Amino acid sequence: MRTSFTTKPGWEFGVIALAVAVRLLAVFVLQSHHVPNSTYEHGTIAENLLAGRGFSIEFLGGEGPTSQQAPMYPVMVALAYALGGVATPGSLILLFSAQAVLGGLLAWGTVRLSQILLPGNQGAGLVAGVIVAVHPTLVYAATHVQVAGLAATLLVWVLVFAIRTGQNPIPRNALTLGALFAGLVLTDPILGLAAPAVAWLLFRDSTSITLALRASVVAGVASLALISPWVVRNALVHGQFVPVKSSFGYAFWQGNCNLSSGTDKVVRASVDTVLNDRLSDQPGSLSNYNAALWAARHEAGYIDDIALTPADKQMLGKLPEPDRSRVLFARALMELKAQPGRYTRLCLARLKAFLLFDETNPKTRSLIYRASHLGLTLLAVLGWFMISTKERRRLAPTLLVFVLIVLFHTLTIVSARFHIPVEPLMAVWAGAGIAGLVRRTASLS
Numbered sequence: 001m002r003t004s005f006t007t008k009p010g011w012e013f014g015v016i017a018l019a020v021a022v023r024l025l026a027v028f029v030l031q032s033h034h035v036p037n038s039t040y041e042h043g044t045i046a047e048n049l050l051a052g053r054g055f056s057i058e059f060l061g062g063e064g065p066t067s068q069q070a071p072m073y074p075v076m077v078a079l080a081y082a083l084g085g086v087a088t089p090g091s092l093i094l095l096f097s098a099q100a101v102l103g104g105l106l107a108w109g110t111v112r113l114s115q116i117l118l119p120g121n122q123g124a125g126l127v128a129g130v131i132v133a134v135h136p137t138l139v140y141a142a143t144h145v146q147v148a149g150l151a152a153t154l155l156v157w158v159l160v161f162a163i164r165t166g167q168n169p170i171p172r173n174a175l176t177l178g179a180l181f182a183g184l185v186l187t188d189p190i191l192g193l194a195a196p197a198v199a200w201l202l203f204r205d206s207t208s209i210t211l212a213l214r215a216s217v218v219a220g221v222a223s224l225a226l227i228s229p230w231v232v233r234n235a236l237v238h239g240q241f242v243p244v245k246s247s248f249g250y251a252f253w254q255g256n257c258n259l260s261s262g263t264d265k266v267v268r269a270s271v272d273t274v275l276n277d278r279l280s281d282q283p284g285s286l287s288n289y290n291a292a293l294w295a296a297r298h299e300a301g302y303i304d305d306i307a308l309t310p311a312d313k314q315m316l317g318k319l320p321e322p323d324r325s326r327v328l329f330a331r332a333l334m335e336l337k338a339q340p341g342r343y344t345r346l347c348l349a350r351l352k353a354f355l356l357f358d359e360t361n362p363k364t365r366s367l368i369y370r371a372s373h374l375g376l377t378l379l380a381v382l383g384w385f386m387i388s389t390k391e392r393r394r395l396a397p398t399l400l401v402f403v404l405i406v407l408f409h410t411l412t413i414v415s416a417r418f419h420i421p422v423e424p425l426m427a428v429w430a431g432a433g434i435a436g437l438v439r440r441t442a443s444l445s
Contacts, residue, residue: 011126012111019107019133023100023142031287032143033092035294039077039145041069046078047086055233060250060308060324061317065237067246068321071230072187073147092145099142102153107132109156110424114431116163117394121387121435128431131379132424136372141420143290148420151188155421158184158194159398162201169206169215177202177215178222185227189244191421193404197397204397238322246322248412249329255346255413256332258339259307262349263414265300265360274299275362296362350414354406364416373419380426383433391432398425 032038039046041057045066048056055074057066077095084091111129118124132138141149158180165173177198185192199216206212227244234242254264261267278292308316316324336343355377358364364373384392384399402422409418 012108012129015111015126015129015133016104016108018130020100020104022134022139023103024097026139026143027093027096027100029286030140030143030290032290032294033089033096035291037298038294039087039092042074042077042145042147043081043087045069045074046081049074049078050081050086059321060328061313061315062319062321062324063317064321066321067234067238067242067244068250069247070147070186070189070244072183073150076150077145095145096143099149102149103133103138103142106138106149106153106156106424109153109160110427112160113156113163113398113424114428116160117398117428118391118432121391121432121439123435123439124428124431126431127434128424128427131376131427131430135376135423135427136368137376137416138420138423140369141417146417147188148417151184151191152421152424154180154184154187155191155194155401156424158198159201159401162198163205165215165219166202166205166212167207169208169211171215171218174215174218175222178219179226181219182223182226185223185244186230188421190405190408190418193408194401196404197400200397200400238320240320240322242322247325249325249327249332251413253325253328253332254303255350256336256343257303257307257328258335260303260346261360262346262353263358263360264302265358265415266303266306267360268300271296271299271362293363293366300360300362347410351406351410353414354409354419358414358416361416369416376423376426376430379430379434381429383429383431386433387429387436391436395429395432398428401425 027033041059044057045055048054054065055071056064057068059066059068076098080091080095080098081087084094107129110132111125114125114128115122138149138152141152158177161173161177161180165177181192181195181198184194202216202219203209203212206215231241231243234244234246238246251264254260255262259266275292275296278295279289316327319327353359357370357373363369384395387395402425405418405422
C-alpha cells in the first residue's frame with residue numbers, strides 16, 4: 001500500500017508549535033534548572049568529557065572510562081555545558097529548550113506515523129499529535145536531564161522511516177533509516193528491541209521483496225557502521241566486547257536483589273515526611289511542588305545505597321567495569337534461586353508498575369501523574385478496541401514494540417522513565433479511536 005507523505009503545513013505546524021510551547025512553559029513554570037543534584041550520571045559524564053577525562057565516571061567502586069551509559073545523550077548534555085557552563089542553570093535551560101524542540105519533533109513524528117499507518121483515518125494524526133504535545137508525562141520529561149525524550153523521538157521516526165523505506169526503497173531512505181536506528185541504539189539500546197517491528201513495517205508495505213531486502217541490507221550496514229566505532233572504543237577501554245552498555249547485569253541486580261521492590265529505588269517511610277515538610281514550608285506554586293517532589297526523590301535514593309556495603313564497592317572497584325555487572329547479575333540470580341517464587345512476584349509487581357503506577361517513585365505517586373498516565377492508558381485501550389480489524393492489523397507492529405518493551409522491563413527492572421518511549425504509540429491508538437468515533441458520530445448527525 002502506498003501512501004502520501006505530503007505535508008499539511010497548517011495544522012501540522014500548529015501541533016509542533018503547541019508541543020514546543022507547552023514544554024517551554026513547563027520549563028519556565030517548574031524551574032527544574034534550579035533543582036540541585038538533578039543531572040545524575042549524564043551530567044557527570046558530560047563534565048568529564050569537557051574536562052578532558054573522556055567518557056568516564058565513578059561506577060560501582062571504580063572510576064575511569066565507562067559504558068554505563070550509551071553515548072548519545074551525555075554528549076548532548078556536554079554540548080549544553082560547553083555553551084552555558086557545567087551544570088549551571090543557564091546550561092540546563094539550553095538543554096531543556098533543546099528538549100522542548102525535540103518534543104515538537106516527537107509530536108510531528110507521531111502525526112506522520114499515524115497518517116501513514118492509517119491513511120483512511122487522517123483525523124487520527126491530529127488527535128495523536130495533540131495528545132503527545134500536551135500529555136503531562138511527556139511534557140515533564142522535557143524538564144529533566146533524562147534520555148527518555150530523545151529516545152522516544154528517535155523511536156517514532158525509526159518507525160516512520162521503516163514504512164517510508166518499504167514504500168520507496170531508495171538508498172536515501174534506507175540510509176536515513178539506518179542512521180536513525182543507530183542513533184536509537186546509541187541512545188537507549190533496549191529500544192533496539194523494535195528491530196522486528198521495523199523489519200515488519202519495511203517489508204509489509206513494499207511492492208518488491210527484492211528491493212525491500214536490498215534496502216534492509218543498506219539500512220543494516222549503515223546502522224552497524226555508525227554503532228561499530230562505539231563498540232570498538234568499548235573493547236579498547238574495557239579489554240572485552242561490550243555491545244553498547246555494560247550495565248545490564250547491574251540493572252538486573254537492582255531490580256531483583258534481596259532488598260529490591262523491582263525498581264532501582266528504595267521504599268522509605270521518610271519520603272512522605274520529606275515531601276509533606278517541603279510542601280508545608282513552601283506551599284502555593286508548581287515550582288515549589290516540583291522542588292518538593294525532587295527532594296522526596298532524593299530521599300528515596302537508589303537500591304545501591306542500602307544493598308552495597310563499602311566492602312562490596314571495594315571488591316567491585318578492582319574489577320573491569322563489565323565484570324562488576326556480571327558479578328552483581330550472578331549475585332541476583334543466586335539470591336532469587338534461594339527464594340523460589342520471589343522472581344515471579346517481582347515480575348508481576350513490575351508489570352503492574354509499568355502499566356499502572358510505580359509505588360517506589362514519589363513523583364509517580366502524585367495525582368497529576370496518575371491521572372494523566374491512567375487517562376492515556378484508558379484512551380489507548382479504548383482506541384484499540386474501537387477501530388476496525390483492518391486498522392488493528394495496520395497498527396500491529398506498534399503493538400509488537402509495546403509488548404517487547406513491556407516484557408523486557410517486566411523481566412528485569414522498571415521505572416517511570418522507561419514508559420515514556422511507548423507513550424507516543426499509545427497516543428496513536430488513542431487518536432485512531434477518538435477520530436474514528438468523531439467521524440462516525442458526524443456521519444450520523
